[in-house]
Amino acid sequence: MIGLSPLLERDSTVPLYKQLYVYIRHQIESGKRQRNEKLPSIRELSTFLLLSKNTIELAYQQLIAEGYVQSRPRSGLFVLALEPVMEMVPMVCKKDSQGGPGQQERPPLIADFQYGDVELERFPLAIWRKCLMDAFRFESRQVLGYGHIQGQKELRAQIARYLQASRGVECSPDRIFLASGTQQAISLLCQLLPQIRVVGMEEPGYDGVRTVLANHRLTIVPIPVEADGLSVEALRRSRADAVYVTPAHQFPLGGVLPVGKRRELLQWAEETGGLVIEDDYDSEFRYQGQPIPALKAMDALDRTIYLGTFSKSFMPAMRLSYMVLPERLAGDFRARLESYSQSVSPLLQQALFLFMKDGHYERHVRKTRKSYQARHRTLLHAIHREMGERVGVIGQKSGLHMLLDVYGRESTELVNRALEHGIRVYAPSRHWMNPEDCPDSYVMLGFGGLEEERISASIGRLKQAWFDDRT
Amino acid sequence: MIGLSPLLERDSTVPLYKQLYVYIRHQIESGKRQRNEKLPSIRELSTFLLLSKNTIELAYQQLIAEGYVQSRPRSGLFVLALEPVMEMVPMVCKKDSQGGPGQQERPPLIADFQYGDVELERFPLAIWRKCLMDAFRFESRQVLGYGHIQGQKELRAQIARYLQASRGVECSPDRIFLASGTQQAISLLCQLLPQIRVVGMEEPGYDGVRTVLANHRLTIVPIPVEADGLSVEALRRSRADAVYVTPAHQFPLGGVLPVGKRRELLQWAEETGGLVIEDDYDSEFRYQGQPIPALKAMDALDRTIYLGTFSKSFMPAMRLSYMVLPERLAGDFRARLESYSQSVSPLLQQALFLFMKDGHYERHVRKTRKSYQARHRTLLHAIHREMGERVGVIGQKSGLHMLLDVYGRESTELVNRALEHGIRVYAPSRHWMNPEDCPDSYVMLGFGGLEEERISASIGRLKQAWFDDRT
Numbered sequence: 001m002i003g004l005s006p007l008l009e010r011d012s013t014v015p016l017y018k019q020l021y022v023y024i025r026h027q028i029e030s031g032k033r034q035r036n037e038k039l040p041s042i043r044e045l046s047t048f049l050l051l052s053k054n055t056i057e058l059a060y061q062q063l064i065a066e067g068y069v070q071s072r073p074r075s076g077l078f079v080l081a082l083e084p085v086m087e088m089v090p091m092v093c094k095k096d097s098q099g100g101p102g103q104q105e106r107p108p109l110i111a112d113f114q115y116g117d118v119e120l121e122r123f124p125l126a127i128w129r130k131c132l133m134d135a136f137r138f139e140s141r142q143v144l145g146y147g148h149i150q151g152q153k154e155l156r157a158q159i160a161r162y163l164q165a166s167r168g169v170e171c172s173p174d175r176i177f178l179a180s181g182t183q184q185a186i187s188l189l190c191q192l193l194p195q196i197r198v199v200g201m202e203e204p205g206y207d208g209v210r211t212v213l214a215n216h217r218l219t220i221v222p223i224p225v226e227a228d229g230l231s232v233e234a235l236r237r238s239r240a241d242a243v244y245v246t247p248a249h250q251f252p253l254g255g256v257l258p259v260g261k262r263r264e265l266l267q268w269a270e271e272t273g274g275l276v277i278e279d280d281y282d283s284e285f286r287y288q289g290q291p292i293p294a295l296k297a298m299d300a301l302d303r304t305i306y307l308g309t310f311s312k313s314f315m316p317a318m319r320l321s322y323m324v325l326p327e328r329l330a331g332d333f334r335a336r337l338e339s340y341s342q343s344v345s346p347l348l349q350q351a352l353f354l355f356m357k358d359g360h361y362e363r364h365v366r367k368t369r370k371s372y373q374a375r376h377r378t379l380l381h382a383i384h385r386e387m388g389e390r391v392g393v394i395g396q397k398s399g400l401h402m403l404l405d406v407y408g409r410e411s412t413e414l415v416n417r418a419l420e421h422g423i424r425v426y427a428p429s430r431h432w433m434n435p436e437d438c439p440d441s442y443v444m445l446g447f448g449g450l451e452e453e454r455i456s457a458s459i460g461r462l463k464q465a466w467f468d469d470r471t
Numbered sequence: 472m473i474g475l476s477p478l479l480e481r482d483s484t485v486p487l488y489k490q491l492y493v494y495i496r497h498q499i500e501s502g503k504r505q506r507n508e509k510l511p512s513i514r515e516l517s518t519f520l521l522l523s524k525n526t527i528e529l530a531y532q533q534l535i536a537e538g539y540v541q542s543r544p545r546s547g548l549f550v551l552a553l554e555p556v557m558e559m560v561p562m563v564c565k566k567d568s569q570g571g572p573g574q575q576e577r578p579p580l581i582a583d584f585q586y587g588d589v590e591l592e593r594f595p596l597a598i599w600r601k602c603l604m605d606a607f608r609f610e611s612r613q614v615l616g617y618g619h620i621q622g623q624k625e626l627r628a629q630i631a632r633y634l635q636a637s638r639g640v641e642c643s644p645d646r647i648f649l650a651s652g653t654q655q656a657i658s659l660l661c662q663l664l665p666q667i668r669v670v671g672m673e674e675p676g677y678d679g680v681r682t683v684l685a686n687h688r689l690t691i692v693p694i695p696v697e698a699d700g701l702s703v704e705a706l707r708r709s710r711a712d713a714v715y716v717t718p719a720h721q722f723p724l725g726g727v728l729p730v731g732k733r734r735e736l737l738q739w740a741e742e743t744g745g746l747v748i749e750d751d752y753d754s755e756f757r758y759q760g761q762p763i764p765a766l767k768a769m770d771a772l773d774r775t776i777y778l779g780t781f782s783k784s785f786m787p788a789m790r791l792s793y794m795v796l797p798e799r800l801a802g803d804f805r806a807r808l809e810s811y812s813q814s815v816s817p818l819l820q821q822a823l824f825l826f827m828k829d830g831h832y833e834r835h836v837r838k839t840r841k842s843y844q845a846r847h848r849t850l851l852h853a854i855h856r857e858m859g860e861r862v863g864v865i866g867q868k869s870g871l872h873m874l875l876d877v878y879g880r881e882s883t884e885l886v887n888r889a890l891e892h893g894i895r896v897y898a899p900s901r902h903w904m905n906p907e908d909c910p911d912s913y914v915m916l917g918f919g920g921l922e923e924e925r926i927s928a929s930i931g932r933l934k935q936a937w938f939d940d941r942t
Contacts, residue, residue: 064625064628116617117616118616120611120612120615120616123611123615125607125611129604129607132603133600133604136596136600140591140594140596141591143788144591144594144786144787144788145588145589145591145786145787145788146587146782146787146788147787147788154535157541180651180655180790180814180815180816181812181814183811183812183814184651184655184814187658187662191658191683191686191687192686207810208810208811208812211810211811212662212811215662215663215807216662216687217688311617315615315616316615316616316617316618316812317614317615317616317617317618317816317817317818318816319651319812319813319814319815319816336686339678339679339682339901340654340679340682340683341652341654341679341787341790342790343651343652343654343655343790343814344651344790345651345788345789345790345816345819346788347788347819348816348818348819430810
């Protein structure tokens with residue numbers, strides 16, 4: 001018995017193999033196909049469904065590639081056990097999964113407010129592909145070998161130019177060091193600057209960095225974030241060697257560190273000999289008022305380590321972050337780095353260099369800034385329209401996420417109810433070193449990866465989930 | 472005054488812009504052009520040399536790209552200060568730099584026996600480019616987003632298949648974890664397996680790993696490598712929680728760990744609850760006898776962490792290594808990894824998956840194995856021919872490097888004399904935890920990046936350098 005009766009639309013714009021793949025995937029996900037169950041052979045299914053073998057094969061290959069089924073030599077295809085979801089970016093095939101047959105269980109996911117998702121729809125794929133291809137024109141040792149330990153000089157020169165123009169940060173390329181992500185950069189700091197033993201960390205603050213610091217056995221002192229940014233008073237008492245801050249857009253609360261606090265922070269560094277680690281992760285996206293220069297730009301005494309990333313402003317898949325070290329640390333750091341290999345592929349570095357050199361990067365940032373601004377506005381309007389006074393929005397007009405205070409409610413319930421309506425939102429408590437200090441009524445919405453219509457519709461559903469369907 | 476009089480060969484196969492670029496670069500490198508000196512404008516030079524503006528521009532762009540000169544807005548091009556050499560792979564434009572004009576200073580580099588260089592001449596660039604382009608066909612979230620924390624499932628499945636076929640290692644893809652290089656993998660082990668506090672390390676052993684372990688503040692106990700591999704006796708006394716070994720090809724001494732020692736090692740792990748970290752970095756390249764399965768393949772009790780890399784067998788620029796964790800550790804490791812992002816670009820992962828799936832990887836390994844075998848044979852013959860009984864060769868017939876014992880001589884002198892003759896060889900003492908234990912007469916030759924003719928010629932020059940020109 002074949003047991004596969006998909007409703008295939010032969011005149012749909014969705015290719016037949018994809019319809020078939022979505023159908024079978026759904027059967028597996030919904031438990032209609034058990035683990036170790038054998039799928040019909042390509043020939044059988046081709047005869048049964050009156051589809052070409054090629055179509056069946058493409059569908060099967062996709063299922064194999066995504067780990068839903070396994071090909072066992074000389075036996076056929078078998079359904080695999082599903083692992084718990086481990087994706088940073090869940091591989092939800094959004095449009096396809098809406099209208100599939102037989103969905104008694106959890107409704108399909110309509111929108112995922114995952115922080116870290118970025119706009120990919122208008123990503124300049126063709127240009128990026130061309131830059132990648134052009135990268136191959138360079139001497140092969142340059143793009144196929146290990147590359148420069150700090151990262152390719154020409155790319156670092158582009159980054160230096162960009163930092164000066166857009167963030168007011170003056171630095172020579174030889175003080176820039178690339179790493180395959182911000183966590184990797186933080187890890188290198190921990191490994192190569194042994195003078196850092198106690199780190200003050202914004203509370204709440206970015207969990208991804210705190211985990212790396214903790215896993216390097218550094219002592220972490222939580223420094224409370226007050227209405228106007230972290231408490232420099234508390235920092236003074238902490239005896240920290242360094243402090244990790246997000247001045248442009250406090251993560252996750254969303255505030256901008258005012259200039260007074262910035263001065264106090266630099267003064268602390270001067271008086272104690274401490275280091276400021278400034279993570280400028282999403283400063284490209286500010287939607288009103290003047291751009292505010294980086295803290296580093298004010299730092300005449302050169303006590304700030306500046307961190308930047310291409311994950312938000314370009315794409316996560318670059319896996320490329322960078323740090324700018326103070327002059328006094330750069331030499332030592334470079335010497336210690338000598339036993340290391342650069343962790344970013346020279347091929348990607350070369351392509352990014354070409355992309356930046358020809359002005360595509362700045363154009364892309366300008367374009368996405370507009371687009372995120374629209375998404376941000378849509379989100380705010382929808383929240384106001386649907387939820388009115390029942391929620392508070394936390395965070396200033398910048399970045400790719402915001403916190404929602406759903407008055408009098410509890411985040412686990414909010415997250416679960418949302419999921420039951422096909423919307424994924426997140427409890428932000430992991431970003432508190434003491435999670436119990438996170439107000440129970442907070443949920444976090446990352447909107448970078450969602451188009452305006454979807455945002456608008458999703459907030460409507462969230463309203464239903466949270467306020468209409470209470471049982 | 473223009474001050475540029477290159478001897479350009481208009482009918483050479485080397486393009487004119489490249490001849491010009493090499494000429495100017497040499498002027499800068501040899502100090503004929505000082506820092507901050509202004510170069511003639513494109514128009515001036517074009518008139519003076521009777522070359523098209525395009526040619527001049529291309530040469531200048533290359534100089535800018537490589538950081539020799541800097542373009543200052545509205546002022547022109549200026550010579551930059553040269554940084555000390557920091558490249559892992561020095562950017563020597565080998566053929567071009569031989570016959571350049573005016574070389575009173577150090578002779579141009581003819582051959583660099585840098586360990587880590589690989590064969591790039593016959594690298595299947597066109598296929599690899601195609602795989603990269605094809606990677607873009609997948610859903611954009613899959614190749615532009617953060618990707619799966621452990622690495623893409625389909626690539627891990629290919630690696631699992633490859634490990635089984637070529638190394639006798641059975642593992643499910645969910646126990647495989649990708650990282651942007653072996654050092655990055657080791658760093659993750661240090662960060663996420665806090666039970667590892669004391670690590671036994673082959674003495675001598677790979678400096679790049681030892682540095683990472685030390686920079687994570689682990690205690691390192693050197694375990695002497697005897698004629699038949701590391702001393703399990705010494706390991707027993709060490710109270711190590713884990714031991715780092717290179718059984719397929721001891722780094723840097725080049726021996727294969729015999730089966731008896733392998734059994735003892737696994738027995739040590741069983742008795743003490745210790746972990747074996749097997750770095751199988753170049754096992755693809757064995758030039759005689761049967762392939763020897765990985766230590767991991769013998770490890771019935773699953774106490775071995777297996778490390779593999781694509782840096783040697785494919786290309787360094789992949790920046791992709793992987794580890795296979797024992798079942799009992801994989802779950803915990805995965806849970807701790809949840810706050811991390813994968814550090815290898817999903818785009819490169821997807822391209823590598825396609826490359827492996829279509830059999831290109833195995834073909835490439837077979838092809839390069841033959842080619843390295845020829846290089847290895849040529850190197851041995853040349854050493855025998857030129858140096859006879861005056862040197863001893865250390866290392867078995869595998870891998871991409873060997874040690875030379877130049878009887879009665881001293882490595883600093885050997886390295887310097889070689890450099891004076893345009894050949895770069897390396898002192899291996901950095902791979903000893905106690906560098907003074909490294910015999911003074913050892914030098915290290917990595918031959919992966921050198922063609923046969925160059926190897927042969929270089930050994931002739933080394934003989935001159937070391938034995939003929941003694942003053």
